[in-house]
Amino acid sequence: MEVKSTTKFVRLSPKKARDVAREIQGLPVSAALDILAFTPKKAAFLINKTLKTAIADAENNFALDVDNLYIKEAVIGAGPTFKRFKPRARGSAGGILKRTSHIFITLAETPEAEEKPKRVHVSKKVEA
Template identity: 40%
Template sequence: MSKPKSPRKVASNEAFASLQSTKGSVQKAQLVLSLIRGKKVEKAMNDLTFSKKRLAESAKTLLMSAIANAENNHGLNVDKLVVDRAYADKSVVMKRFSPRGRGRSAGILKPRVHMTLVVKEMQEVAKPAAPKAVRKSASAKPAAKKPETKTEGENA
C-alpha cells in the first residue's frame, strides 16, 4: 500500500496556483517570475501585461488563477495581496530528431516547465513614530580657521 498523500501546507493568509508542463525552459520562466516576485498583485499584473516575454502570458494566467483562489477559496482581500513566492521547476523534455546532411540526424530538445505562484495577504503594520533628529544650527559652531603659513619669499 502506498502512503496517503498529505495536504499541501499553505498558511491561512496564503493562496497558490500552479501551471504544469508549459512550453518553455526553466531559465526563461525564472526570468519572468523574478520580475513579479515581492510585488503587489496589481503591479505584477501590469508588469506581465506589458512584458515582451512569451512566458509572461502564461505567468499572467497563473497570477489571475492565484488571485481567484485567494478570493474564492480562502476569502482573502484582493487589494492586500502580494506575490510571496514564484518559482519554476523542470518538467519533461520532449526529444525530437531532425534530418541532416549525409544521412545523419540531429537531436532537438523541447523543454517544458512547471510554474508555481503563492500570493500572500499582507497585514497592516502600524509603524511607530520615529523621533525627529534635532539639527544643530550652523551658527552654533564657528568654522575652523585655516592656519597661516609663511612662504619662503616672505620675511617677517
C-alpha cells in the same frame, strides 16, 4: 494565509520563463499584473494566467482581500523534455530538446505593521 496556484506542462523553456518570474517576485498583485500585461513575452502571458487563477482562489475560496496580497514566490520548475531528431548532413541525426516547465505562484497577505514597543530610557547612576 498563503494561496498557491500551479500550471504544469507548459510548452516553454524554464530558462525563458524565469526571467519574467524574477521581475514580479515580492511585488503587490496589482503591480505584478501591470508588469505582466506590458511584457511582450509568451512567459508573461502564461504567468499572468496563473496569477489570475491564484487571485481568484484567494478571493473566492479563502475570502481574502485582493488589495492586501503580494507575490511571495514565483517559481518556474523544469517539466519533462520531449526528445526529437532532425536529419543532418551525411545521413546523421541531431537531437532536439523541446523543454517544458511548471509554473508555481504563491500569494500571501501583506504583513501588518507591527507596533514597536516604546523604548524606556533608564538613566544609570554612577556612585563615587
